[in-house]
Amino acid sequence: MTDMTMIEAIRTALGRALQDDADVVLFGEDVGIDGGVFRATDGLIQRFGAARVRDTPLSETVIAGMAVGAAAHGLKPVAEIQFMGFLYPAIDQLANHAARLRNRTRGRLSCPMVLRAPYGGGIKAPEHHSESMEAMLAHIPGLRVVIPSTPARAYGLLLAAIRNPDPVVFLEPKRLYRALSEPVSDDGLALPIGEAVLEREGGDVTLVSWGAMLMETRAATDMLASEGIEAELIDLSSLKPIDRETVRTSVEKTGRCVIIHEAPLTAGLGAEISADLAEHCLTSLLAPIYRVAGYDTVMPYPRLEDHYMPSAVRILRAVHNVMEFE
Amino acid sequence: MSDPLAFLDADGRRLRDLPDFASDGETLKALYAAMVRTRSFDTKAISLQRTGRLGTYASSLGQEAISVGVVGAMQDADVFLPSFREHGGQLWRGVTLEELFLYWGGDERGNDFAGPRQDFPVCIPVASQFPHAAGVALAMQQKGERGVAVAVGGDGATSKGDFYESLNVVGTWQLPAVFVINNNEWAISVPRKEQTRARRLADKAVAAGIPGEQVDGNDVIAVREATTRALSRARAGKGGTLIECLSYRLGDHTTADDASRYRDEAEVSLHWKREPLTRLRNHLVEAHGWSKENEEALLRSCGDEIDAAAEAYLATEAESPGAMFAHLYASPPREISAQAEEFGDD
Numbered sequence: 001m002t003d004m005t006m007i008e009a010i011r012t013a014l015g016r017a018l019q020d021d022a023d024v025v026l027f028g029e030d031v032g033i034d035g036g037v038f039r040a041t042d043g044l045i046q047r048f049g050a051a052r053v054r055d056t057p058l059s060e061t062v063i064a065g066m067a068v069g070a071a072a073h074g075l076k077p078v079a080e081i082q083f084m085g086f087l088y089p090a091i092d093q094l095a096n097h098a099a100r101l102r103n104r105t106r107g108r109l110s111c112p113m114v115l116r117a118p119y120g121g122g123i124k125a126p127e128h129h130s131e132s133m134e135a136m137l138a139h140i141p142g143l144r145v146v147i148p149s150t151p152a153r154a155y156g157l158l159l160a161a162i163r164n165p166d167p168v169v170f171l172e173p174k175r176l177y178r179a180l181s182e183p184v185s186d187d188g189l190a191l192p193i194g195e196a197v198l199e200r201e202g203g204d205v206t207l208v209s210w211g212a213m214l215m216e217t218r219a220a221t222d223m224l225a226s227e228g229i230e231a232e233l234i235d236l237s238s239l240k241p242i243d244r245e246t247v248r249t250s251v252e253k254t255g256r257c258v259i260i261h262e263a264p265l266t267a268g269l270g271a272e273i274s275a276d277l278a279e280h281c282l283t284s285l286l287a288p289i290y291r292v293a294g295y296d297t298v299m300p301y302p303r304l305e306d307h308y309m310p311s312a313v314r315i316l317r318a319v320h321n322v323m324e325f326e
Numbered sequence: 327m328s329d330p331l332a333f334l335d336a337d338g339r340r341l342r343d344l345p346d347f348a349s350d351g352e353t354l355k356a357l358y359a360a361m362v363r364t365r366s367f368d369t370k371a372i373s374l375q376r377t378g379r380l381g382t383y384a385s386s387l388g389q390e391a392i393s394v395g396v397v398g399a400m401q402d403a404d405v406f407l408p409s410f411r412e413h414g415g416q417l418w419r420g421v422t423l424e425e426l427f428l429y430w431g432g433d434e435r436g437n438d439f440a441g442p443r444q445d446f447p448v449c450i451p452v453a454s455q456f457p458h459a460a461g462v463a464l465a466m467q468q469k470g471e472r473g474v475a476v477a478v479g480g481d482g483a484t485s486k487g488d489f490y491e492s493l494n495v496v497g498t499w500q501l502p503a504v505f506v507i508n509n510n511e512w513a514i515s516v517p518r519k520e521q522t523r524a525r526r527l528a529d530k531a532v533a534a535g536i537p538g539e540q541v542d543g544n545d546v547i548a549v550r551e552a553t554t555r556a557l558s559r560a561r562a563g564k565g566g567t568l569i570e571c572l573s574y575r576l577g578d579h580t581t582a583d584d585a586s587r588y589r590d591e592a593e594v595s596l597h598w599k600r601e602p603l604t605r606l607r608n609h610l611v612e613a614h615g616w617s618k619e620n621e622e623a624l625l626r627s628c629g630d631e632i633d634a635a636a637e638a639y640l641a642t643e644a645e646s647p648g649a650m651f652a653h654l655y656a657s658p659p660r661e662i663s664a665q666a667e668e669f670g671d672d
Contacts, residue, residue: 069461
């Protein structure tokens with residue numbers, strides 16, 4: 001076990017996948033000698049060579065579409081889009097091709113590719129570098145969408161994504177790249193996609209979150225504990241499919257739920273979780289389900305960014321509201 | 327600027343010495359038979375659509391020489407990535423008539439080719455097959471295969487970023503790929519001259535640093551010869567080629583289109599004089615003793631085969647509705663199995 005940050009865990013998982021499987025190739029903008037703008041691929045071109053760690057021309061459409069073709073013809077491409085704001089041209093390939101190839105050929109061709117992209121705000125990046133549009137991707141039938149919130153989960157989920165026989169979008173909360181470290185074992189073990197992580201047990205209220213928002217949510221649970229409110233904390237980890245059972249089971253126990261995400265409120269994934277709980281857990285609910293989310297605004301430039309990001313204070317306010325509901 | 331590569335004129339007269347493969351009568355008869363078969367399929371498909379027994383269908387009338395010429399030069403280990411107008415190529419590669427009818431009749435099983443298992447199904451979103459071809463070529467290069475990825479798109483496709491970006495990476499990485507443009511002069515209602523100010527679509531290869539060649543797309547010998555050379559270059563590790571095939575869309579864009587809204591019948595009539603079947607038939611008659619009996623026998627056998635395939639397609643029951651859930655993922659997530667269960671298909 002070595003202490004790793006999330007970026008180190010991602011780099012370690014990529015190295016492990018390249019080591020274990022000759023069909024794995026990495027490509028994207030600046031992933032080679034530069035090691036990626038966040039250094040996720042640092043050193044990999046030296047270890048595995050320029051044929052397997054490739055700098056592409058600056059073409060998001062080709063990065064995604066070439067991954068589709070390469071995956072269908074026997075490689076396991078792990079393609080990188082440099083920032084989520086530049087992922088939109090790739091959506092055509094994801095929605096029209098990657099997600100459909102198995103279905104439309106009735107299994108004759110498949111698309112075992114991973115598209116990695118850093119997402120989210122909080123690092124004072126220029127405009128178009130801080131978006132959280134995971135709900136757009138989670139709406140596409142045939143995809144899987146994964147977001148880790150710790151170094152160890154990043155390692156295990158990325159290996160799972162690469163080994164998955166179908167396309168996976170792997171979104172990396174870039175605010176967490178270097179924000180925390182923990183012991184991670186490079187044991188080659190994958191974590192299951194589609195299973196939420198119950199991080200903390202508690203009987204009073206269920207908090208559901210993912211990605212970088214876990215930072216604020218974890219802080220909020222500590223503050224709540226000091227007030228005598230025991231929150232149960234779920235890291236959803238997988239946005240598609242959603243582990244509905246784990247969320248339902250928790251809410252059946254606590255009777256209260258607050259969902260926290262950085263992405264805009266309207267038609268965000270909090271709405272899906274809330275609707276699922278309304279359908280399946282109505283009689284257990286003691287209070288309305290609350291969402292603490294980004295506003296339905298364009299992501300502000302860095303000087304106003306902190307005002308957009310859901311804060312621990314907003315989470316506490318929402319929890320107090322559901323606790324006091326009668 | 328050189329003239330488009332051509333060996334036969336519109337009447338089938340030799341313009342120059344034929345390439346080696348074209349001195350063999352049997353090879354030319356096979357190409358001719360494939361084009362006749364494609365046109366017969368086209369006729370049948372349109373008639374089925376007009377009588378409510380097939381979905382919206384994109385005719386390849388007049389462009390048979392492109393598809394057949396291109397794939398005629400390919401090897402089994404190559405991969406074909408067609409647009410939605412390359413039925414002739416798919417048939418030559420071993421996709422069955424019944425599979426094509428199934429696909430155009432709205433049944434995904436039509437893409438589960440028994441024959442060319444690595445070939446891609448047709449690509450409906452224009453030009454988005456070119457990045458796939460780059461990816462297939464990358465996989466071939468990476469795995470040390472000697473195959474080549476061959477993608478075909480229309481003239482309209484050359485206006486899209488997908489096309490330019492893919493051509494660019496093919497050039498940059500010297501990928502074993504051949505991009506073919508079926509320039510049939512029309513992208514639905516927009517004529518070629520309103521698509522781009524480029525003098526030749528083949529010139530778009532210049533920006534990617536790869537060869538671009540214009541050929542008479544109604545001359546199957548020229549198409550096959552140009553493709554053969556491009557495939558050899560790719561197999562020799564010399565990278566990709568862009569081939570622009572000049573042809574004409576004699577039919578509507580699809581069965582849902584009415585081309586009389588935007589183009590003159592006189593223009594269509596003019597192009598009927600240059601269509602690809604007549605010239606090769608004239609050449610076969612003149613050089614290889616193709617007889618009226620040969621012609622009639624070919625038409626009859628194509629007709630019989632296509633009628634039988636159509637009957638088989640029409641007799642094929644739709645899949646069980648549960649199929650829409652079954653093939654989405656290798657292992658369906660619980661969300662999907664739960665919806666399949668709720669749907670309650672047996």
